[in-house]
Amino acid sequence: MDNPITKFESWWQDALVDSPLQQKSAVCVSTIDENGFPVGRFVDLKSVSESGFVFCTYFDSAKGKHITRDSKTSITIWWDHVGYQIRVIGSAQVITAAEADYFWQTRSRSAQLTTTAFDQSEPLHSEHELATRLQEVSAKLADQPIPRPGNWGGYCIKPVSIEFLTFRESRLHLRELFECKGNAWVKQLLQP
Numbered sequence: 001m002d003n004p005i006t007k008f009e010s011w012w013q014d015a016l017v018d019s020p021l022q023q024k025s026a027v028c029v030s031t032i033d034e035n036g037f038p039v040g041r042f043v044d045l046k047s048v049s050e051s052g053f054v055f056c057t058y059f060d061s062a063k064g065k066h067i068t069r070d071s072k073t074s075i076t077i078w079w080d081h082v083g084y085q086i087r088v089i090g091s092a093q094v095i096t097a098a099e100a101d102y103f104w105q106t107r108s109r110s111a112q113l114t115t116t117a118f119d120q121s122e123p124l125h126s127e128h129e130l131a132t133r134l135q136e137v138s139a140k141l142a143d144q145p146i147p148r149p150g151n152w153g154g155y156c157i158k159p160v161s162i163e164f165l166t167f168r169e170s171r172l173h174l175r176e177l178f179e180c181k182g183n184a185w186v187k188q189l190l191q192p
């Protein structure tokens with residue numbers, strides 16, 4: 001398969017079949033902080049297409065601030081049950097409001113309420129505040145649709161390179177690196 005997006009879709013589908021994971025599409029997204037350090041955290045991968053890899057979050061979270069300063073990002077995935085590692089490097093761009101609305105509507109009401117209740121990455125004064133903030137928002141919005149907060153949306157990471165590693169017990173892992181050169185994907189095998 002010489003198109004890495006098609007290959008990614010195929011591997012993602014493979015990984016979803018009989019997945020032992022509770023969070024089946026969690027992937028590690030890394031950003032660059034204000035001191036130049038890479039910072040990783042897991043997010044839920046929402047979609048992939050020729051445009052890139054989409055995840056949703058708050059724009060004013062730590063990761064959102066990092067991306068505003070430097071759009072360079074990476075995604076790291078390890079699906080143990082199928083023996084696949086994938087590494088993506090690219091630039092993140094904000095998705096459209098219409099796309100963010102679409103993903104907001106796919107969220108459960110409880111996920112919408114928790115998203116509305118908190119200012120992600122800001123200090124929390126006590127664990128007790130978790131419950132009180134959620135109760136306040138739940139009471140305020142009882143029986144009403146929950147609008148998408150203006151500071152919540154998504155990013156699409158447009159890849160410049162994607163590496164697929166097929167793990168082998170023999171350690172003869174197959175590494176397939178795809179790099180975007182011009183408008184074409186160029187494939188190169190790498191030593192394990």
Ligand SMILES: Cc1cc2nc3c(=O)[nH]c(=O)nc-3n(C[C@H](O)[C@H](O)[C@H](O)COP(=O)(O)O)c2cc1C
Pocket residue numbers: 023026039041042043044045055056057058061062063064120121
């Ligand atoms: C399995 C899993 C899935 C997660 N999915 C998301 C997600 O889709 N979006 C999000 O903003 N945070 C998600 N989180 C929380 C992030 O890992 C992280 O704690 C949060 O986004 C704050 O990161 P930041 O302070 O670096 O911005 C998830 C955490 C885990 C463990």
